[in-house]
Amino acid sequence: MTSITSLSGKASLLALCLAATTPLVLSDTAVATEQAGAELAEKKLKIKLAVGRFSNETRYGRSLLRDQDLDPLGKQASDILTSMLTETSRFLVFERPDIEKIEREQSRSEGAVIGVDTLILGSIVEFGRSTDGKRGLFNRKKTQKARATVTIRLVDVKTGLVFHSATGSGESSTTTKTVLGVGSTAEHDATLNDQAISAAISAVINELVGKLQDRTWKTDILQVAGDQVYISGGERQGLKVGDTLTVVKAGQVIKSKQTGFDITLPATPVAKVQVIQLFGDSEMNEGAVTRIVSGEIADGRPEDLYVTEE
Template identity: 55%
Template sequence: MRRIGIAAGAAALLLQACATVSEKPAPAESPVPKAAQLSAQEARQAPAAKRYKMKLAIARFSNETNYGRSLLNDADLDRIGKQASDMLASRLIMSGNFVVLERPDLQKLEREQQLSGGKLVGADTVITGSVTEFGRSVGGKSGFLSSTKVQLAHAKVDVRLVDVKTGHAYFSAIGAGEASTESGEIAGFGSHSEYDATLNDRAIAAAISDVIDRLAATLADRPWRTDILEVQGAQLFITGGKHQGLREGDTLAVMEAGSTVKSKQSGFEVTLPPKQVATLRVVSLFGDSETNEGAACQVVSGRVEPAALAKLFVTEPKS
């Protein structure tokens, strides 16, 4: 009798479970369009881009390895070094965050600095570098009926950032990369791998990719600044225009560089902090390229002395 009661209770529970049907919740459409949601999410995740673009000059990279060099090769025919500088320039240009002014080689940069009194016209930072390691190797395995062949290329680049005005190298980084290709055959069937020249390009590109993020982050942290071309009463003209991100109505600050004094403790020269002497408003822009553009500005507060132009520069106002 007890068994019959237990069985009846179990059957009742089973019928109750079968009778309970869970209803699926009806999908509700969000009042905000999906495209707007994705756009807002990307805006929160993306870092804020700098308004004003720094001008960079890229010197020709040197090849410090023995690969691809001989007594018959001229320095201007250094293909490995040229590849590295061209790839770096392309990455910086594609980022859209910098104005890149290419220079053919470091010797011409130094000559230009001498002609301009130690200041490279048009650039804030010079990027120099060298390919310090480059090589190729071939390996693989062979058996009774099968064999494999692996070609490997590796590269290492050393990149430096040099402040044009001071000549100080304020950043240095090393990037390394490699590329490989593999082929194999079994019982005479399969692929035969010849010399793959594209491995050189891919290894150098990987080395540049390894260092480009650190390079761009360091450059982004540098404050934007430009020089004053001429002062005409309450109006003055500065270098930089639409290619650097300037717009009509922008507010800029005129700063006077601090004096340079020698530290008695370390013996090194120390430059004191600059001070703001005037505030400008961009009135109009002129020029049609990165090399000849400028902006006409109106002095809205303070005073700009033409006799002190050598110590003055223009930058973004502190927020």
């Protein structure tokens, strides 16, 4: 009995030693998840995006009875991208399926409808399906494949400049087999379309999210009254009571004689404000009340000032 107890004690001691000396090895997936979480924690405020309808540049699914806005492949692609961006919980995503020109979005940002920072446009540039079959003496095999290629563009709403473009491809397939007439059979599998488009968008979604997160969060000033500054944007964009923000004066816009493009000079910080209250119950009307903690801002609604992250 004593020897058994001794062996058991030694085994326990050995296990403790191994546990203490064995290094913790993290998988690539775990490391990537941890890094993504750290990036998300670093950038907490969400910018507003609008996803327009994808155009279908292929012949698949096109019909004389459908215009571009009713194209099923384009609708599938925009719906899938909207869903993926929303699932990241890093952006406020709005659908604008009727956008055909950037000027429409520019006019929206000056009116009552929500103005966004970035407009996302896309095109399905390649789509195809194929069916391969093999028949033996006692068996039959059928494989259906779908392949898609999409191009996605990120457009600055204020300037109309395409600041990033990405192209992704993906495919999906399904196989059915029968032996002596027994087994699964399949007709045309329409779900392969969604899966191929989803795979194509998934190939570039991380790249797009990275570029979008590089954008500076900013919002406008609604009103200044004494030491209180009312701004648009609230809880749904990640603002909390106690957050400190920077009020900056927009740089002067000068047209370059060399390129003909308008160039905005660097902005100048003029004040610091702290969030003291949030109001509004939707993305359409949410805002925040802030108090000036340093600097000065004249009463009224300044047109050349905006608020950004500290």
